[in-house]
Amino acid sequence: MFSILRSIWLTFLHAFHKRETVGYPEKKPYLPPRYRGRIVLTRDSEGNERCVACNLCAAACPVDCISLQATEDENGRRYPEFFRINFSRCIFCGLCEEACPTYAIQLTPDFELGEYDRQSMVYEKEHLLISGEGKYHGYNFYKNAGVDMGVKAKGEGENEEPTVDLKSLLK
Amino acid sequence: MEVAMVKIQIDGTIYEVKPGKNLLETCLSLGFDIPYFCFHPSLGSVGACRLCAVKKYANSNDKTGRIVMSCMEPAVDGLIISVKDPEVKAFRASILESLMANHPHDCPVCDEGGECHLQDMTVMTGHNYRRFDFKKRTHKNQNLGPFIHHEMNRCIQCYRCVRFYRDYAGGKDLNVFGSANNVYFGRHEEGTLESEFSGNLAEICPTGVFTDKTLKKHFTRKWDLTNAPSICVHCSVGCNTIASERYGSLRRVVNRYNGDVNGYLLCDRGRFGYEFVNSTKRIKNPQLRQSKESALEVKEVSEIIPKLSEALKSKNIVGFGSPRASLEANFALSKLVGAENFYHGISDKEYHFTKLCLQILTSGAVHSPSLKEVEKANAIFILGEDVTNTAPMLALAIRQATRNKSIEKAEKIGIPKWNDAAVRELAQNIHSPLFIASPYFTKLDELAETTYRATSEDIARLGFAVASYISNDAPSVDNLNIDIQNQAKRIADALKQSKNPLIVIGVQGNEDIAHATANIALALKSIDKKPSLSIALPESNSMGLGIMEGKPFGELKIENDTTLVILENDLYRRVEKSLVDNLLEKCQNIIVLDQLMNETSSKADILIPTGTFAESEGTLVNNEGRAQRYYNVYPAIEPIRESWRWIAELIRIQGKPEGNSWQKFDDVVNSMVVSYPIFSKIKEYLPNADFRMFNEKISRQTMRFSGRTAMNANISVHEQKPPQDADSPLAFSMEGYQGVPPSSLTPFHWAPGWNSNQAANKYMVEPNGELKGGNPGIRLIENTTDQQQSYYKNIPQPFKPRNEGLFIVPVHQIFGSEELSSNGEALSSRIPEPFIKINLKEATRYSIRSNDTVHLTVENIDVLVKVEIDASIPDGVAGLSFNLPGMPFISLPKIGVIKKS
Numbered sequence A: 001m002f003s004i005l006r007s008i009w010l011t012f013l014h015a016f017h018k019r020e021t022v023g024y025p026e027k028k029p030y031l032p033p034r035y036r037g038r039i040v041l042t043r044d045s046e047g048n049e050r051c052v053a054c055n056l057c058a059a060a061c062p063v064d065c066i067s068l069q070a071t072e073d074e075n076g077r078r079y080p081e082f083f084r085i086n087f088s089r090c091i092f093c094g095l096c097e098e099a100c101p102t103y104a105i106q107l108t109p110d111f112e113l114g115e116y117d118r119q120s121m122v123y124e125k126e127h128l129l130i131s132g133e134g135k136y137h138g139y140n141f142y143k144n145a146g147v148d149m150g151v152k153a154k155g156e157g158e159n160e161e162p163t164v165d166l167k168s169l170l171k
Numbered sequence B: 001m002e003v004a005m006v007k008i009q010i011d012g013t014i015y016e017v018k019p020g021k022n023l024l025e026t027c028l029s030l031g032f033d034i035p036y037f038c039f040h041p042s043l044g045s046v047g048a049c050r051l052c053a054v055k056k057y058a059n060s061n062d063k064t065g066r067i068v069m070s071c072m073e074p075a076v077d078g079l080i081i082s083v084k085d086p087e088v089k090a091f092r093a094s095i096l097e098s099l100m101a102n103h104p105h106d107c108p109v110c111d112e113g114g115e116c117h118l119q120d121m122t123v124m125t126g127h128n129y130r131r132f133d134f135k136k137r138t139h140k141n142q143n144l145g146p147f148i149h150h151e152m153n154r155c156i157q158c159y160r161c162v163r164f165y166r167d168y169a170g171g172k173d174l175n176v177f178g179s180a181n182n183v184y185f186g187r188h189e190e191g192t193l194e195s196e197f198s199g200n201l202a203e204i205c206p207t208g209v210f211t212d213k214t215l216k217k218h219f220t221r222k223w224d225l226t227n228a229p230s231i232c233v234h235c236s237v238g239c240n241t242i243a244s245e246r247y248g249s250l251r252r253v254v255n256r257y258n259g260d261v262n263g264y265l266l267c268d269r270g271r272f273g274y275e276f277v278n279s280t281k282r283i284k285n286p287q288l289r290q291s292k293e294s295a296l297e298v299k300e301v302s303e304i305i306p307k308l309s310e311a312l313k314s315k316n317i318v319g320f321g322s323p324r325a326s327l328e329a330n331f332a333l334s335k336l337v338g339a340e341n342f343y344h345g346i347s348d349k350e351y352h353f354t355k356l357c358l359q360i361l362t363s364g365a366v367h368s369p370s371l372k373e374v375e376k377a378n379a380i381f382i383l384g385e386d387v388t389n390t391a392p393m394l395a396l397a398i399r400q401a402t403r404n405k406s407i408e409k410a411e412k413i414g415i416p417k418w419n420d421a422a423v424r425e426l427a428q429n430i431h432s433p434l435f436i437a438s439p440y441f442t443k444l445d446e447l448a449e450t451t452y453r454a455t456s457e458d459i460a461r462l463g464f465a466v467a468s469y470i471s472n473d474a475p476s477v478d479n480l481n482i483d484i485q486n487q488a489k490r491i492a493d494a495l496k497q498s499k500n501p502l503i504v505i506g507v508q509g510n511e512d513i514a515h516a517t518a519n520i521a522l523a524l525k526s527i528d529k530k531p532s533l534s535i536a537l538p539e540s541n542s543m544g545l546g547i548m549e550g551k552p553f554g555e556l557k558i559e560n561d562t563t564l565v566i567l568e569n570d571l572y573r574r575v576e577k578s579l580v581d582n583l584l585e586k587c588q589n590i591i592v593l594d595q596l597m598n599e600t601s602s603k604a605d606i607l608i609p610t611g612t613f614a615e616s617e618g619t620l621v622n623n624e625g626r627a628q629r630y631y632n633v634y635p636a637i638e639p640i641r642e643s644w645r646w647i648a649e650l651i652r653i654q655g656k657p658e659g660n661s662w663q664k665f666d667d668v669v670n671s672m673v674v675s676y677p678i679f680s681k682i683k684e685y686l687p688n689a690d691f692r693m694f695n696e697k698i699s700r701q702t703m704r705f706s707g708r709t710a711m712n713a714n715i716s717v718h719e720q721k722p723p724q725d726a727d728s729p730l731a732f733s734m735e736g737y738q739g740v741p742p743s744s745l746t747p748f749h750w751a752p753g754w755n756s757n758q759a760a761n762k763y764m765v766e767p768n769g770e771l772k773g774g775n776p777g778i779r780l781i782e783n784t785t786d787q788q789q790s791y792y793k794n795i796p797q798p799f800k801p802r803n804e805g806l807f808i809v810p811v812h813q814i815f816g817s818e819e820l821s822s823n824g825e826a827l828s829s830r831i832p833e834p835f836i837k838i839n840l841k842e843a844t845r846y847s848i849r850s851n852d853t854v855h856l857t858v859e860n861i862d863v864l865v866k867v868e869i870d871a872s873i874p875d876g877v878a879g880l881s882f883n884l885p886g887m888p889f890i891s892l893p894k895i896g897v898i899k900k901s
């Protein structure tokens, strides 16, 4: 009996506390950059698509809501022909971002994804691709990889010796 | 044969194992995961990579032990080893780390990723952090043609590629260059790989140096593919394959291990021919011709039904089956048209040849060997066939068989067969006797003890002579010159002395050759030998069709109101154009069921779209007489249906009872077994659609299959139930049984820790051995009937060059002579221009030169061909490329006349 009265009293006192309610949507809360909201695809420092269509994000996704198809441009550069995320399935776990070897896929602090029509929650590449580098600056996968896909020639990557000349007798 | 088992001790536990194997194979079959690179079950060991280290102890008092390479160590009695000793684990990790020092940061864009043996081994040894902080050695790549992509930076110098390409497959144009840290695996200069087996590099190379270029165009990771156990449809060998799909298109074909047939390998026709499934020539909708004059128009299914029912009312219905259609589809057609109106739809020559071969194989004199048995032959006589081009994997098996003599020699001095480098070093140029009689040079000639260049008549005469030298009862051949007599004697001796004599014939030969072969077999049998006969038939189901009843083309009579039903068959590739034109003109209605637009399908009045091997199920009988089934990789998309299903519809329209009772594939199989009791073995052997593994269907997709809730979300965000499969025990889903299913139903190879194709070893009793539960396929032809046999006496007259022209013999091509694969994009770029091969003497006589384009006229058929000078062709003879796309069919051999254009 006493504890009930005590609870009612304490609840009543809250009527005079400072208000915690935020005037959303007029006032937006601060969310840190690493908050896991709407997913974007970023570009490298040269403005090219970062995604190399490796499919690792899709494999990591626990709800299987990422689907893409790899293709190549005239230099052999791999990129996704289409890239689709079904946000009505996405649980914003961030595993895709963790799996991505190129920093292409990143979660952003935008959580406002409400739609009246569920079909509008299906995002294609044109909806996902942003023009900047997102959270991680300066990384360009193709400069670090061994392949020549039009970004750097063989043996001219960041960590590479010039190519071996097989006709030479000197090592 | 029972072999005494030996006891070995691994980490304190005693195991009973088979002797004669190396320790690595033994440990793998016991289920130990020992990492390895340079060892490959079909190539043996060379001990080059040093990854497969284990610790060996001298005796039970030895606590220190020493590190040995398990692939170079025989499993002998009393052996004590450790695979998990800390020192040996650290050794393996450091080997892997040094191999990775120069390895590029490529996995995300590497087509091997997700099925990479190097990735698997890296994880297995525990190397996970790069300490080597210096720059990486790099290499330039080469363009190796339309099949194989080259990315040399990824090489770990295991030498498997050159050992396969050169030592195993006899290729000449791939090698290792440079030294030490610089070694380079490639060609001496950029260019298309010449070997017919180059595609295997993608599977043999444990890294992403060699990858499938056709897959690259629409790349999909292994874990994302929907797979089905399939059978290669491009020749009569019937290699087992895994065919894979993503987003509604067929992505690739890889090997499916079958210890009795293709082992770990495939030929390039079989691996890259699949692209025809995605061809723009595919028939995707029913088409209808309103009147004989009008063009074909695309129609709905409902719109063609009235026309079909009208056409099927005709009293005269004739059906053409096909050697590239399944048993079930052919059977369904024979039910539709009635057995007496069912024609095989192949040339008369091929029809009679196939029937004769079947008769010989079931006569009791000769055994029809599997490829595994071919590999065990130790004297081989090939009569009139260029096997490399008509049954490529058979040629590869013959190549291995020629090593038997050197393997025996090695085993005598205690070198086991798996010790590959030592056996080859010892062998030098020792080969088991191989004799080739063929009208022109074949790639196997380099291994032959003697070759004989002649036409079918003379080859048959040589064969008859060989038989007569083996047994005096066989008829002898008159007027043979002394050289041929000596050659025949030599062949006869070799066959007589051999434990497993093998004779090989094929489509390029004729009935005379088959008769001669039967005599050799009978003669060998009379001296208590067990001869084998391997026959390279032209197509994937030639043998199956041959077993079925049906008439040859020649017996065809056409009434005016005939309705012709043609099943998956381009008749213009079977008989001369004028005959087909004549036939099609006379028929009132022509119904064609096929997959691709071709000359016959474009003449149809009603054209019905059928599924390819990837969109249907069916049984094929290979040249050995082994029945094997392929399954849908993905469901056919309406109105494309399986041929048998369409024919069931036609039967329903016709009003026969089968029309309604054939709902599922098993229903057709059940009816077929009633009509053909010989096929009841198939029904007993292959699980029907109700079969379950632990109450589950077998999953066509891996556990890692991704994108399930997004791949169709562009069409509708509401996910559909996966398609159901009422026709097979497989499921179009990742839900279902993922373990080791019956070998005929294996949709992919995967095991924990083994993402690459090396996981196949987990499906076998031992590496390179039998699959668990037996190898796929059931043999229908057993050489059991012991009929009274007699020798054939009809020896042909010797060949004489003719004055009126050249004697034209067919030259089959691996790329181009088979219809379906020729429609594949990459493969079609390897098809040569139509050519004629003649020797210099004849070329001079006709005053033509190499590369000239000339007119060749054979019985009013004119064809433009490029001249190739080939010294191996006998005088008076010319070889004409056979049935290449764009060439008219010419029934060969015939006399032809060359005119300069």
Ligand code: SF4
Binding pocket: A050, A051, A052, A053, A054, A055, A056, A057, A058, A068, A096, A099, A100, A101, A102, A103, A104, A105, B108
């Ligand atoms: S993991 Fe990254 S690079 Fe790979 S497909 Fe996904 S977004 Fe693209």
Ligand code: SF4
Binding pocket: B103, B104, B105, B106, B107, B108, B110, B111, B112, B113, B114, B116, B117, B118, B119, B154, B206, B207, B208, B209
């Ligand atoms: S070969 Fe294997 S480890 Fe190397 S880049 Fe390719 S997938 Fe990665």
Ligand code: SF4
Binding pocket: B154, B155, B156, B157, B158, B159, B160, B161, B162, B185, B204, B205, B206, B207, B209, B210
């Ligand atoms: S190319 Fe491949 S198979 Fe050849 S040595 Fe290198 S890693 Fe081994």
Ligand code: SF4
Binding pocket: B232, B233, B234, B235, B236, B237, B238, B239, B262, B266, B267, B268, B269, B270, B271, B391, B392, B393, B394
């Ligand atoms: S040998 Fe024949 S069955 Fe085997 S892969 Fe080649 S074409 Fe296919």
Ligand code: FES
Binding pocket: B024, B035, B036, B037, B038, B039, B045, B046, B047, B048, B049, B050, B051, B052, B053, B069, B070, B071, B072
């Ligand atoms: S597998 Fe044994 S040394 Fe390479």
